[in-house]
Amino acid sequence: MTVVNRLAQFLDASPTPFHAVENMRAALLSAGFQELNEADAWDLKAAQRYFTTRNGASIVAWQMPADALAESGLRMVGAHTDSPCLKVKPKPELHQQGYWQLGVEVYGGVLLNPWFDRGLALAGRLTCLDEGGALCHHLIDFKRAIAVIPNLAIHLDREANSGRAINAQTMLPPILGQSDQALDFRALLREELARQGVVVSEVIDYELSFYDTQGAETVGLNNELFMSARLDNLLSCFMGLEALLNADAKTGMLLVCNDHEEVGSMSATGAQGPMLENVLMRMLPDAEQRICMLTRSMMISADNAHGIHPNFADRHDANHGPLLNAGPVIKLNANQRYASTDVTSAIFKLLARDAGVSVQEFVVRSDMACGSTIGPITSAELGVKTLDIGVPQFGMHSIRETAGVQDVEATVEVLTRFYQLDSLPA
Template sequence: MDISPDQRRHAQDLLDFIDASPSPWHAVDMLASRLRRQGYRELAEHEDWPLEAGDRRYVIRGGASLIAFRVGSAPPSAAGFRLIGAHTDSPGLRLKPKAAHAADSLLRLGVEVYGGPILATFTDRDLNLAGRVHLRGPDGIASRLIRFEQPVARLPNLAIHMNRKVNDEGLKLHKQTELPLILGLLHDALGAESQFLRLLARQAGVEANDVLSFELAVFDDQPGSFWGAGGEFLADSQIDNLSSCHAGLTALLNAGERETTAVCAFFDHEEIGSESHRGADGSFLADVLERLASSRGDDGTGYRRGLARSFLVSADAAHAWHPSFPNAYEPLHGIRVNGGPAVKVNANQRYATDGFTEACFIELCREAGVPGQTYVHRTDLGCGSTIGPMTAARLGVPTIDCGAPMWAMHSARESAGVLDQFWLMALLRTFLESPAPFRR
């Protein structure tokens, strides 16, 4: 399989992006950093937004969701919006507010399950903690990103000698009693909570009594890597869905300017239903689009005319065909790694694609010069969903649900194809640049 230098560089840049984004807050920080390097400037929601054609801006809500846009030469009422949506969060483990507790002579950390991770994949790995802490400061509460410099926690497996059926029945972990992580030896003089708060304070560069609260994710600290006989695959944590965030951002930064306003929305909380003030089922995207339209002279009617001229691509990873488990797939709709991005279709609208937007996907693939595939979930299995259906319903905008194929979705260590990552970015860039109206 031939992989060009550009395709290899793009895949390596994706791995670097993921490795620097161990939590949704770090992901948004990375997105913002890359946007600033390309001349994008941050807006605050509580300020006025005087916008002109060609302006490049971004806005952050809640620290973990970000919307970036490049203002088109025509107002939205005349040219609409080209929208790309993805999500910054990934399933896994999150620390409880009072996480630290003693277990004999050990310091352990209590966790909650966030979303639907494959819990067994978190065992026997170099686990680390990352997220944000909220601090008492001279001007009120301040938030600060933290990440430990090296792995600090572990979830050791029980030896097979005490769990003889593990290879026949699979590893089953009790969420309350068997998931707490081992952090270290307990210092009796300090107590579990004080010892942990001192660790957090040291990472934040403050005193322990200045730490008011924290939001910390558990992640596999192993860097991303290439694998396969020809290095045609890649492995990392959080490929679902930081790969789509990376593709959308890269497409936006490299797309040429047009009369249409280009928008990339990266949401937190997709893995738990998106129902929050910064999730895709909240008001964030609609608020930004309406303010964009208003700044370009469009009133309420003009804004709605703009939505009628708009189109959304919801980018989220897709389930690749696994040769060891052929019975898990719809026979005629198995998609292959390094076979190209896949449009996702579900009759019950778990994916937002319909016949018209599927046709648009096929034409976009042709225009971009990339192969495309079609994914349908097996009929007798429950189908997951994306931000696509809720965003389409909230805005009234036709939508494609698509993504790059991957293996082991929701594992602590996921795998995907090098070529698919480049092709997804090329597809999204073509979408932003295409002269096609994408209207029925």
């Protein structure tokens, strides 16, 4: 199976961060990694491979080096598991004009227009009482279109193509069907869970989001483009995992995929929370040795970049407009919205050169605001030298995004070589 086929399977099976982490967990277990519970004492051994999760939505996987960790350092790759979406509210039931609807909350910087007129499924995690009255958690995925957010016909809004403002409160509640009676949403969830083979006595709470039922696919006359939901940033999670599993070395390697990047990363599972630092402290409890280790380490923050759009080329700096299928992008910003430095950029460029991979650079226009990633957060929290890179894409934060097939394969190759580096400059 090709890298892109594996990517498509991963994306289609990962409609939420909970599902993405569960799929990564399964791949790591299959590859011989040992799962650790954060609540237990750890006894880490040299040259062994481990992983741990938090809240089912963030994951850290690593290989202990064969040599002393303080002397060898870590080669780290970071990404995030969450994507902008529409999340179901706690009391979502709406019954208007004979239609069942659900109230939704906008999560992250969603590009809202593409959510209209699409078949939407629902997935996430349920917290329930089992038949014995004990609290339990279950993933749920309807895997079929159960809802739609219909557009208003142009006949009723003649100015729609001139720019229709979208009211998230009134215009986004999806339609689930028709009935003369009100919807009991938790009963619906319990019934769907039973159809999936799990019986519970009550659904107490949930974290659910809608997603597009159209699957990942290659497009273009030569199949050179790849389209899917959640490329930002499950694509980077996938590439980091592929590289970790491909790397054949005794070096210290680590992959961290955090939740909540799209809403600022400030949470127990986000990059601004303590999860990664907690793991590093348990890997190397001595504070002075840990500082030595971090000085000899490097983090590559992988989060997609804005490819230059041929219809909107003026939105890019003319010298820094990344092309799809022209190689991974180093992201730079003088105001530290990205954490790349000349040193970390040079390391990546040399790795890419050895792999025969072209590298591009992105700098936002000087008259536009710049986005950010987990890179500056991790760099500031840990004091580790960091590089921000990403695959160029179109339609970032849309319900359906586009990237280049060759870029996926090339970036996996460079990340694999990064993991296998014998040493890093202090």
